[in-house]
Amino acid sequence: MTVASQAKQTLAGLKSAQASLETIALQTKNQQAKQMYQDAAQQTQTILNNLSPRVNEIEAEEPQYKQ
Template sequence: MTIASEVKQCVASLKGVEAGLSSLALRTQDDESKRILHETMMVVNEVMKDVHKRVGELEREEPQYKGF
């Protein structure tokens, strides 16, 4: 596996966690838990965006592994 694909995998995992947190926040009845889950979701989203940017850079460096 190349670095680019590993980073891509990480982005995908982060996206999955973000969606999971979001759905959990919606389903949870307790307001405090809801708030914390939502905050965590926002943080994960920021991290995901940053790493996603890096994917673009890597693809420029290793064009043979371009995908998605």
């Protein structure tokens, strides 16, 4: 598995985790728990925002890794 494909797989997993956190935040009635899940989803989004450009850089540096 190439670095680019591993990074893409990581992005997909993070997007899935973020969606789960947002869903749980919407479903929970406990305000403290809701805030915790919302904060975690926001932190995950920050990570996604930082990682996405890196995946593009990897693909640009190594065109053979583009899938």
